[in-house]
Amino acid sequence: MNETGPLPVPPPQAGEGKQRKREKFDVHGWVVLDKPVGMTSTHAVSVIKRLFRAKRAGHAGTLDPLASGCLPVALGEATKTVPFVMDGQKTYLFTVRWGEERDTDDAEGRVVATSDQRPSAEAIRAVLPRFIGTISQVPPRFSAIKIAGERAYDIARDGEEVELEARPVEVTRLEIVDTPDADHTVFAALCGKGTYVRALARDIGRLLGCHGHVSALRRTAVGSFTEPDMMTLEKLESLCHRAAAGEVSLADALMPVATALDDIPAVAVSRADAARLQRGQAVLMRGRDAPVFSGTLYVTASGQLIALAEVDGGEIVPKRVFNLAGLHGRAGRSQGV
Numbered sequence: 545m546n547e548t549g550p551l552p553v554p555p556p557q558a559g560e561g562k563q564r565k566r567e568k569f570d571v572h573g574w575v576v577l578d579k580p581v582g583m584t585s586t587h588a589v590s591v592i593k594r595l596f597r598a599k600r601a602g603h604a605g606t607l608d609p610l611a612s613g614c615l616p617v618a619l620g621e622a623t624k625t626v627p628f629v630m631d632g633q634k635t636y637l638f639t640v641r642w643g644e645e646r647d648t649d650d651a652e653g654r655v656v657a658t659s660d661q662r663p664s665a666e667a668i669r670a671v672l673p674r675f676i677g678t679i680s681q682v683p684p685r686f687s688a689i690k691i692a693g694e695r696a697y698d699i700a701r702d703g704e705e706v707e708l709e710a711r712p713v714e715v716t717r718l719e720i721v722d723t724p725d726a727d728h729t730v731f732a733a734l735c736g737k738g739t740y741v742r743a744l745a746r747d748i749g750r751l752l753g754c755h756g757h758v759s760a761l762r763r764t765a766v767g768s769f770t771e772p773d774m775m776t777l778e779k780l781e782s783l784c785h786r787a788a789a790g791e792v793s794l795a796d797a798l799m800p801v802a803t804a805l806d807d808i809p810a811v812a813v814s815r816a817d818a819a820r821l822q823r824g825q826a827v828l829m830r831g832r833d834a835p836v837f838s839g840t841l842y843v844t845a846s847g848q849l850i851a852l853a854e855v856d857g858g859e860i861v862p863k864r865v866f867n868l869a870g871l872h873g874r875a876g877r878s879q880g881v
Contacts, residue, residue: 571598572620572866573798573873578774579607579615591777592617595784596794596871604629604804605766608742610650613763614774618804621866622873624852625804632767632807633716636733640745641759643727649684649742650758661754662726671751672718675744680710684742713739728759768806773799798873801866802842802849809841811860818845822867826859 575596579588585606593601602623604616614634618626642662646653685708714736722730733741742758749756764771780797787794802810817827821843843850843860852864 566597568597568599570620570870571596571794571798571872572622572801572868572870573795574622574769574801574803575617575619575780575798576769576773576775577615577617577780578776579612580777581612582609584609585615588615588777589617592780593619595780602626605634607763608650608761610652611761611763613761614766614769614771615763616766616769616804619798620801620870620872621868622801622804624864624866625801628808629767629769629804631737633734633736633765634739634763634767635765635770636735636741637721637730637762637764638733638741638745638758639728639730639760640749640756641728642749642754642756644757645746645749645755646757647685648757649740649746650761653757657755659754661752663729663752663754665720665723665729667752668720668729668748671748672720674751675748676715676718678712678714681713681740681743681747682710683708683740684746711738713737715739715744718744768803769799795871795873798871800849800873801868802844803873805842805849805852809839810844811841812844813850813860815845817860818843818850821851821853821860821862822865824862824865826856826861828859830858 575592577588577592579585585603589601589603592598596619598619600620600623602618604618604626607613607615616629618629641651643659644655645657647656648654715733716736717732717734719732720729721732724730731744733739733744735741741761745756745758775797783792783794783797786792787797811829813821813827813829820827838855840852840854840863841860842852843862848868849866851862851866853860853862855861
């Protein structure tokens with residue numbers, strides 16, 4: 545199988561390349577972008593898709609434009625594993641500015657409430673247990689949640705009232721990491737899918753009677769993807785130019801598709817069984833090869849990802865089949881390129 549594959553060329557300069565459509569390639573793997581402040585997640589995905597000249601791309605968890613940090617971007621067949629990353633826990637560092645609540649619950653919004661009070665570190669620590677565990681949280685009005693088919697932030701930006709219902713979310717850890725001054729407190733949080741850090745800041749401020757909003761936010765991990773895996777946009781652009789010059793392979797800039805599946809069991813099969821699975825046929829496992837667990841697993845053959853499957857009565861039943869022909873990721877954890 546071709547692991548180096550076609551190498552993208554540098555993006556055309558202004559005025560170039562407008563007469564012909566740029567060819568796209570089969571590129572499979574994960575790019576863990578260190579998203580800069582000011583860029584939307586959608587724009588980040590489109591930039592990476594263009595740099596790699598990939599046919600398909602998507603991200604695993606939106607980051608607000610004012611936030612920076614870990615944005616896992618799936619290319620090609622990796623898009624089939626996005627739900628496994630989305631369901632993983634996320635780690636954040638965020639700064640709360642006390643004394644002001646804003647309609648967006650972050651620094652971008654309009655001030656809707658103020659207070660002269662400033663909480664002590666002791667007072668903050670005393671209320672934090674209220675926000676740990678399974679808690680009920682009302683999402684921010686300016687969020688991507690859909691209401692009758694429309695995004696909440698679109699309704700809010702049109703000046704209409706947004707009524708969002710509270711929902712259960714999971715916060716595993718929430719602690720103070722720094723108090724730079726009386727107006728600001730820096731927190732670290734580990735939380736589950738659907739948790740809004742902006743809502744945590746809002747609700748902590750309300751409980752303390754001093755109001756607050758997020759003034760800075762950085763995501764440091766999503767599922768199995770952590771800070772050592774992240775690459776800046778500048779480094780990715782440099783790699784694409786070096787790959788076009790034949791200096792490096794972009795396969796070394798991509799993490800394998802299966803990286804997203806680290807938390808589920810794996811089973812290896814023969815090439816013959818792999819061929820059956822790739823045709824959508826179930827495979828019966830006997831003897832010592834039979835899986836001793838049930839539920840979702842991923843299947844490999846000769847070290848290559850073949851399928852996502854379910855175990856049912858000793859049979860491996862394929863649910864999603866992978867075709868990794870083309871350029872696919874091979875970079876290891878913390879591997880420099």
